[in-house]
């Protein structure tokens with residue numbers, strides 16, 4: 095029988111997370127409340143994060159790493175917590191049940207360590223991975239380009255051997271943490287005729303000659319985190335390939351799988367947070383001589399959100415348990431496993447979007463106002479359905495595994 099209750103080590107971590115949020119992060123959020131509720135303050139004129147927000151992010155990341163929470167998902171041999179994907183469901187859920195403020199920065203997202211870095215050499219792990227695990231540095235993963243989004247191998251960025259190193263040329267678009275990263279994972283074509291075996295991954299330091307940071311995008315989230323990276327004869331040492339030549343596409347897919355599996359706890363946590371807010375609001379809001387919650391039309395919306403949250407939890411726990419039985423961090427992953435994690439992503443992203451849409455509706459004008467924090471989660475939920483592979487690309491992968 096499969097037991098999905100959180101084991102003791104996970105319960106301890108969840109307790110530590112809740113204390114960290116209550117004792118340290120909530121006071122920081124109160125101090126920065128003006129910045130968090132007003133995007134004119136949250137972002138600078140160039141779209142980047144305001145310095146106090148960036149500083150808070152760094153502080154939280156560092157504190158979380160010191161408490162052993164930031165890299166719970168990484169193997170213990172590199173200083174992580176050794177948690178399974180199923181364990182991490184409860185960790186992500188515990189953080190996101192508090193909504194969106196500063197608390198999400200306590201866990202590694204795109205900017206932190208992930209399991210594909212176990213493909214680095216021992217020397218590279220010391221130099222690049224351990225500072226990420228300790229929360230001292232951050233990273234960015236640069237795969238997407240203007241002409242290569244879902245069609246990853248449509249990318250134009252080329253890497254060629256030049257002298258005693260590599261020369262990279264091209265532009266990467268919509269890259270999370272591009273503006274702030276110390277180290278960048280870049281996927282570039284080395285032998286374009288070889289298809290998926292024709293790409294190689296590189297680690298590029300942020301001061302590499304020929305690398306410049308382009309624009310910061312104003313996206314639906316307006317989170318100041320998405321930027322452009324330009325490689326103009328960018329020089330990279332010969333031994334800064336990540337894995338071997340020709341493995342870049344598979345390493346990139348591994349990064350994307352890490353984004354996919356995180357969605358379970360994130361979406362169900364945010365869904366539960368929104369449902370709690372809806373119940374509380376409709377019980378307290380008076381209209382037509384009583385609380386809004388007495389109207390069955392509104393009750394059913396909350397019942398549907400409850401069902402979505404329960405379905406997300408069940409789907410995520412079962413999918414993550416299945417993924418724990420295989421090896422998601424191999425270079426070539428079993429298509430059935432890909433099907434499982436793609437199913438998890440598309441199901442949870444779409445379910446959270448429905449819950450967030452209902453939450454805005456149930457809160458009326460207040461739900462649309464920046465004061466409520468509800469519309470922000472709605473915008474985040476809408477965003478989730480594109481990065482990490484769109485809804486359609488998850489379905490394309492599932493269809494392939496179904497033999498279609």
Ligand SMILES: Cc1cc2nc3c(=O)[nH]c(=O)nc-3n(C[C@H](O)[C@H](O)[C@H](O)COP(=O)(O)OP(=O)(O)OC[C@H]3O[C@@H](n4cnc5c(N)ncnc54)[C@H](O)[C@@H]3O)c2cc1C
Nearest residue numbers: 235236237238243244268269270480481482483484486487
């Ligand atoms: C906030 C944000 C953060 C991001 N962070 C990163 C990052 O850190 N690193 C990184 O490398 N990238 C990042 N991305 C890019 C993201 O991964 C891509 O936007 C995504 O993969 C989709 O690519 P695209 O935008 O080029 O859309 P396109 O590929 O042009 O797709 C457009 C539409 O066509 C559909 N479509 C495309 N191909 C098919 C098909 N075969 N069958 C059916 N439908 C199809 C898509 O589903 C979509 O609806 C980020 C994007 C955003 C918005």
